[in-house]
Amino acid sequence: MVFSSNIFLFFYLPTVLALYYLTPRRYRNTLLFLVNLVFYGWGEPVFLLLMLFSILSNYAYGLLIQRYRRQVRAKRMVLVASVVVNLGLLGFFKYADFIAGMMQAVFPFLRTVPLPAIPLPIGISFYVFQTMSYTIDVYRGDAPVQRRLIPFGTYVSLFPQLIAGPIVRYRDVAEQMEDRRESVSQFADGIRRFTVGLGKKILIANQMGLLWDLLREEGSGLGAWIGLTAFAFQIYFDFSGYSDMAIGLGKMLGFTFLENFNYPYISRSITEFWRRWHISLSTWFREYVYIPLGGNRRGLPRQLWNILVVWALTGLWHGASWNFLLWGLYFALLLMIEKLFLLRWLDRAPLWLGHLYTLFFLLMGWALFFFTSLPELWAFLGRLFGGGAVSPEGRVAILGYLPLLLVAAVASTPFGSRVYGRIRDTVWGRYGAVGLGMAALVLCVAALASQSYNPFIYFRF
Known part of the structure; x- marks a missing residue:
């Protein structure tokens, strides 16, 4: 779904805003999480599973880093695992075709092997960088761990900046995820x-x-x-x-x-x-x-x-x-x-x-x-x-x-x-x-x- 489209301007956005302000404050993150999934899945529902995997895995990594915060080696191993998984997702969907093409150019015998086209999930470069910033900041102690899944999922999938940024570090919105005060102005x-x-x-x-x-x-x-x-x-x-x-x-x-x-x-x-x-x-x-x-x-x-x-x-x-x-x-x-x-x-x-x-x-x-x-x-x-x-x-x-x-x-x-x-x-x-x-x-x-x-x-x- 594109911001500069009639479906967004005249249906999705008014509906979301109406539901958001009619919903009690304590349930607004839950509502946002759901409408974020609708927004992302509008054109590519299959890639919802990929984003949900990213949310769940990085949520777990954050909890594990916090759990082992006094065990330097274990904490570092969890961080390394999170970075490998995140970069692996990005690398597979974004660079696999490029790398395979280079290998075929270098090794002629591979040119007969058909290369399946791997579609690029919209926004993956942005939300992967956000989840990486979260686990790294929790590891460094620069951001608090998020113990509740819904606020974390809302942060990763937040529809205003999900598709093309800006890349929002968790520490910059951590307090807003828990308590934000809207105003008319x-x-x-x-x-x-x-x-x-x-x-x-x-x-x-x-x-x-x-x-x-x-x-x-x-x-x-x-x-x-x-x-x-x-x-x-x-x-x-x-x-x-x-x-x-x-x-x-x-x-x-x-x-x-x-x-x-x-x-x-x-x-x-x-x-x-x-x-x-x-x-x-x-x-x-x-x-x-x-x-x-x-x-x-x-x-x-x-x-x-x-x-x-x-x-x-x-x-x-x-x-x-x-x-x-x-x-x-x-x-x-x-x-x-x-x-x-x-x-x-x-x-x-x-x-x-x-x-x-x-x-x-x-x-x-x-x-x-x-x-x-x-x-x-x-x-x-x-x-x-x-x-x-x-x-x-x-x-x-x-x-x-x-x-x-x-x-x-x-x-x-x-x-x-x-x-x-x-x-x-x-x-x-x-x-x-x-x-x-x-x-x-x-x-x-x-x-x-x-x-x-x-x-x-x-x-x-």
């Missing part, structure tokens, strides 16, 4: 935030995706650059829009999730960009991989190695494909260069130069991210740095989408939010903000009526 803020995210997805991201589709095969360099810029806007507004909707839905249910984006396209370095983009994933890798490897504590060569490992894993987390591995290594190289010397130079350089440098290498990274076929990537890069005039069809598309490109550029900076905030703080501005939100919602619903099924980009991760 929080609910209203949740509606506003959800509407903003829906507008990002329907009114900007989907339209930028159409422009990218039109210009992807454009033979001119200018057309290819504009098309790639459209894709950069598409993935930002698509993913940040989902995060906004997830955070808004959480607020409607009394939860407070941490922010996942902070205007990443205003960054002056790649290092800064990754502090602003998909913050929950960067935080996860920093806390559970980078720091345990030694972080910044063991000298520069070890730091560079740690960066390489983390970003190779980050690339593979996004998908079992060579382009994602290369994408991760590409950013690892840029981050290592910045750490060695470039950041010091960027700190002294003019602001515009830092922005230009960052946007250029980000666009190159997004090209690597999009094209799973390396020959297609090389062909696109050839067009990107080639010449030629924009085709008549390309000119029509660019001129038609130019106003929306400008809107996307402004909306990807804090400028629009600041202006909106100042207007909203006035007496008449409050009414105007409500009217603007309602108008955006009407536009989104109207657009949904004419658009085909268009899931979020990060659903496939």
